[in-house]
Amino acid sequence: MFYSPVNQSQLISNVDRLVRDILFGTINFQQVKSQLNEFYYSFMISLDYELNYSKPIQAFIECTNKIIGNDYSYNVFWDNEKTVQFINLLSNYEKLIKKDYSAWHYQSHQNGKRLEPNIRTLISDHPRLLFIRVDLKYIQELSHHITIRDFDFHMKKLRDAIHNGDTCFKHLLSQAWSLEHGEDNGGFHCHLLLIFDGEKHYKDSYLADQVGQKWRAITEDLGYCFILNTKEYKDGLARYGKLGIGMIHRNNLQEVENAVNAALYLTKPDKRDGSYQRLKVFLPNMNTFGQSMVI
Incomplete structure (x- = not known):
């Protein structure tokens, strides 16, 4: 078994929730910036591209990659400008995430x-x-x-x-x-x-x-x-x-x-x-x- 110092399952859940809170919740701007700085580095260094992730997490990865580009994760600080960019980019994924959520509900009903x-x-x-x-x-x-x-x-x-x-x-x-x-x-x-x-x-x-x-x-x-x-x-x-x-x-x-x-x-x-x-x-x-x- 691989022993990780990072609680990967909790981190994944936190990132998923952050995206959903931005799109559908009541989180404020300072909380978004704080959580980006708290989660981003740890999440990116533990990212496993052989795995499949939820639609909110896929949106997180794509949006942050567009903003950060080729910079190393440990050099990144989420200031006001980057945070605004992230929130604006994320809004493009709202319909996709809602559609995926509906599909999950439908599959649960079929089960x-x-x-x-x-x-x-x-x-x-x-x-x-x-x-x-x-x-x-x-x-x-x-x-x-x-x-x-x-x-x-x-x-x-x-x-x-x-x-x-x-x-x-x-x-x-x-x-x-x-x-x-x-x-x-x-x-x-x-x-x-x-x-x-x-x-x-x-x-x-x-x-x-x-x-x-x-x-x-x-x-x-x-x-x-x-x-x-x-x-x-x-x-x-x-x-x-x-x-x-x-x-x-x-x-x-x-x-x-x-x-x-x-x-x-x-x-x-x-x-x-x-x-x-x-x-x-x-x-x-x-x-x-x-x-x-x-x-």
């Missing part, structure tokens, strides 16, 4: 349209199913070591383990996953749904913990797992009539609808906290959402 009938068919075919929901993350103090290549490698190892039915994935019937990029902490993470045969498994919190241990092993203790299948978390959902994880019974219509909604959370582009958690850096041909029947 949901494909996932929902699969979930409903699975429920109709089994009297009871065990729904496991975990979020696979990285320890915040160590997350600056994690690049998109590391995240992709870890996810491939996890999907291989799921496909092979290793240990905690035995009797798994279906799975879905969504890859995201935190905005405030810049962390890469995966929302994972696992659906087990309820005739073979019933201890959902135990299974979820086993998945977390598998993730920690795959990441060599850089990762941690947020488990939704705890008693406390489920009790909170139950109080609002929204419990859709754990054991789901086919003949309980409320449980079924809640389970479908819990599954569709993976396909929602805008999360409950209002943050923009779309991946902002990709490997070529990298998928950010997937689902499959394991059996």
Whole structure:
């Protein structure tokens, strides 16, 4: 693993947010200038041209290149004149970025349209199913070591383990996953749904913990797992009539609808906290959402 002194995922998220704040937010001129001076050098020296970046970041690169030209990044100071140039140039990308945002929303909707009938068919075919929901993350103090290549490698190892039915994935019937990029902490993470045969498994919190241990092993203790299948978390959902994880019974219509909604959370582009958690850096041909029947 490549150990970087710069938190690349956070830096990428910051640059993406800066562009969106300029075009669609309430950021003022002095804040723009300050953030350009804070982010520009570190971002440019860590730029990897073998990767694909979000449309806001592509706009950032193109606009700054037009202004800076052949100057070395460490010689650049973003004064008032350069900052005005940057803001003016960036305005030319507003329609492109809005169009890309709309396409992302549309794709998320299509992902949901494909996932929902699969979930409903699975429920109709089994009297009871065990729904496991975990979020696979990285320890915040160590997350600056994690690049998109590391995240992709870890996810491939996890999907291989799921496909092979290793240990905690035995009797798994279906799975879905969504890859995201935190905005405030810049962390890469995966929302994972696992659906087990309820005739073979019933201890959902135990299974979820086993998945977390598998993730920690795959990441060599850089990762941690947020488990939704705890008693406390489920009790909170139950109080609002929204419990859709754990054991789901086919003949309980409320449980079924809640389970479908819990599954569709993976396909929602805008999360409950209002943050923009779309991946902002990709490997070529990298998928950010997937689902499959394991059996």
